[in-house]
Amino acid sequence: MKKEPIISTRGLVAKYGDATILKNIDIDIFPGEITVILGGSGCGKTTLIKNILRLFQPFSGEVKIFGQEVTQLDEPEFDRILSKIGMLFQNGALLNSMSIFDNIAIPLEQHTKLSPEIIKKIIRVKLNLVNLAKAEKLMPSELSGGMKKRAALARAIALDPEILVCDEPSAGLDPLTSASLDELILNLKKLLKMTIVIVTHELASIHRIADKIIFLDAGKVLFSGTLTAAKKSEIPEIKSFFEIGSF
Amino acid sequence: MRCKNNILFIETDLTKKEIPAKMNELKKIAEKKITQIDLDAVKIIDSAGVAFLDELQQKFSKPDLINLSPEIERTHKIFSSLTLPKPQQSIKENFFVKIGESLLGFWQTAKKAVYLLADIFFWSFVGIVDRKGHRKGSVISQSLLIGVDALGIIGLLSFILGLILALQSAAQLRQFGANIFVADLMAVSMVTEMGPLLTSIILAGRSGSAIASEIATMKVTEELDALKMMAINPIRYVVVPKFHAMTLCIPLLVIMATLIGILGGLIIAITYLDISVVAFVNRVFDVITFKDAAVGIGKSFFFAWTIVIIGSYYGFTASGGAEGVGKVTTKSVVASIFWIIILDALNSLIFYF
Numbered sequence: 001m002k003k004e005p006i007i008s009t010r011g012l013v014a015k016y017g018d019a020t021i022l023k024n025i026d027i028d029i030f031p032g033e034i035t036v037i038l039g040g041s042g043c044g045k046t047t048l049i050k051n052i053l054r055l056f057q058p059f060s061g062e063v064k065i066f067g068q069e070v071t072q073l074d075e076p077e078f079d080r081i082l083s084k085i086g087m088l089f090q091n092g093a094l095l096n097s098m099s100i101f102d103n104i105a106i107p108l109e110q111h112t113k114l115s116p117e118i119i120k121k122i123i124r125v126k127l128n129l130v131n132l133a134k135a136e137k138l139m140p141s142e143l144s145g146g147m148k149k150r151a152a153l154a155r156a157i158a159l160d161p162e163i164l165v166c167d168e169p170s171a172g173l174d175p176l177t178s179a180s181l182d183e184l185i186l187n188l189k190k191l192l193k194m195t196i197v198i199v200t201h202e203l204a205s206i207h208r209i210a211d212k213i214i215f216l217d218a219g220k221v222l223f224s225g226t227l228t229a230a231k232k233s234e235i236p237e238i239k240s241f242f243e244i245g246s247f
Numbered sequence: 248m249r250c251k252n253n254i255l256f257i258e259t260d261l262t263k264k265e266i267p268a269k270m271n272e273l274k275k276i277a278e279k280k281i282t283q284i285d286l287d288a289v290k291i292i293d294s295a296g297v298a299f300l301d302e303l304q305q306k307f308s309k310p311d312l313i314n315l316s317p318e319i320e321r322t323h324k325i326f327s328s329l330t331l332p333k334p335q336q337s338i339k340e341n342f343f344v345k346i347g348e349s350l351l352g353f354w355q356t357a358k359k360a361v362y363l364l365a366d367i368f369f370w371s372f373v374g375i376v377d378r379k380g381h382r383k384g385s386v387i388s389q390s391l392l393i394g395v396d397a398l399g400i401i402g403l404l405s406f407i408l409g410l411i412l413a414l415q416s417a418a419q420l421r422q423f424g425a426n427i428f429v430a431d432l433m434a435v436s437m438v439t440e441m442g443p444l445l446t447s448i449i450l451a452g453r454s455g456s457a458i459a460s461e462i463a464t465m466k467v468t469e470e471l472d473a474l475k476m477m478a479i480n481p482i483r484y485v486v487v488p489k490f491h492a493m494t495l496c497i498p499l500l501v502i503m504a505t506l507i508g509i510l511g512g513l514i515i516a517i518t519y520l521d522i523s524v525v526a527f528v529n530r531v532f533d534v535i536t537f538k539d540a541a542v543g544i545g546k547s548f549f550f551a552w553t554i555v556i557i558g559s560y561y562g563f564t565a566s567g568g569a570e571g572v573g574k575v576t577t578k579s580v581v582a583s584i585f586w587i588i589i590l591d592a593l594n595s596l597i598f599y600f
Contacts, residue, residue: 096570113267114295121298121328128331136334141567159263160293191325 012061039216086156261296297326394496409511430530433512442505447550459579462562
């Protein structure tokens with residue numbers, strides 16, 4: 001039986017003013033897989049994610065999440081969909097005025113009626129999952145870049161989302177920290193069976209975690225398929241991406 | 248939930264939706280003895296459900312979980328907090344320790360502020376003759392920002408304040424036929440007090456916050472470190488131009504604010520008290536002494552330096568990203584206005600007591 005995509009776009013066009021950033025994007029992301037959206041800087045990777053999640057309103061086209069068209073969805077209905085999606089932002093986007101504990105408590109307090117003792121337990125477990133057990137009382141400014149991302153990951157998975165979207169999780173991290181973050185993401189997929197979408201251009205990371213690849217170039221999808229197929233691809237842009245990046 | 252033969256049967260799924268109701272039910276069975284928890288009917292469980300099971304196990308002296316499906320067991324293993332090390336309890340600080348810490352903090356702050364003050368004064372005086380380490384045209388661009396851009400708001404507020412002062416006092420003076428004294432009142436109050444104070448407070452809000460936030464942003468984004476690494480003194484490069492610009496602008500702004508304030512009074516005098524322009528102006532010049540004008544303008548220099556020094560101090564002490572910038576900006580404005588008023592009070596004691 002063919003799996004239904006959990007996220008799909010058809011003819012998605014995104015614009016900043018007059019400039020067209022994404023041109024007729026058709027992609028399918030399947031449940032339980034790690035899909036990596038990759039491409040050079042400025043090719044529209046983050047824009048694609050933000051248009052799918054309606055952080056930017058698409059200019060035209062169709063976006064389906066959990067089989068439901070979302071571009072014209074009312075805000076309360078879309079919020080229900082968002083509560084099943086966790087997002088890890090490029091710089092973590094932790095609220096600087098709150099401790100790590102309070103940051104992770106935000107979605108739990110706002111979207112559930114759980115009691116404080118249950119919330120406390122969930123936060124401790126989630127922090128432990130991202131190896132930050134001792135950081136709950138710290139402020140974001142007291143954490144290193146890698147720790148911030150892990151704390152943000154704990155916030156993103158606070159509500160056990162079905163989909164986790166990570167925008168450049170390895171950017172600015174040393175190879176070891178980056179590898180441990182990848183390990184964590186792989187664990188989330190394995191243990192929690194999450195669908196994970198990752199925007200990145202870090203080759204090492206792609207090799208470690210990708211099940212599927214969506215390669216963007218100048219606002220278009222050049223390739224969509226498995227990592228193995230991508231590596232064998234004869235498309236010049238993809239070939240040079242993997243060749244140059246492997247030095 | 249149902250309790251039978253010391254076994255607690257959970258009969259629904261355990262997800263975020265069900266847990267709040269389950270927590271309420273828990274209160275009803277709090278007194279019962281439970282040795283086992285039967286999870287046979289639980290098909291779905293999430294992290295909130297596992298947290299609830301942990302809560303049950305803690306409350307009822309660790310009853311065994313029975314009849315778990317492999318799926319539930321796996322999720323329980325991932326999310327259970329019972330195996331985690333206990334969090335460290337924070338030590339409550341003694342009252343005297345807190346007082347000691349805040350005194351120590353104040354002493355450190357004062358020390359840093361004095362060092363910065365000495366640095367700024369030193370480099371500002373050096374900067375008058377030696378322009379090395381300054382950006383070309385920075386004093387002019389800062390003067391435009393601090394002085395010229397503030398002309399409108401300071402002019403408008405001084406005029407309105409002049410009108411209000413004159414109008415409020417005119418109503419009283421008129422009862423005694425002492426109309427002409429409105430000129431005395433306007434002249435003395437605007438020259439010695441309202442002109443310098445109003446200008447300084449507006450500048451503290453406008454330019455003081457700008458100075459603090461600019462330097463704080465430079466601090467948290469490592470721009471100040473970058474300057475240091477280029478062998479450039481950040482105080483000479485960033486603060487001194489602001490110090491010079493402020494020193495240059497404030498007397499001019501105070502003179503303008505004072506004149507416009509008196510003009511506001513003049514309009515009330517003409518329209519409400521039937522005083523002629525000549526009589527009002529003559530009276531103003533008769534009343535104002537050189538000392539009043541000198542003290543008014545002189546103290547404004549101290550106010551200006553206070554604004555720059557406090558803004559810079561808080562800017563340099565910023566930490567922690569955007570949040571830190573916001574905090575120090577607020578603190579700098581509050582501290583500037585506080586110290587301006589304290590200095591004004593000291594000035595009044597010295598010259599008029």
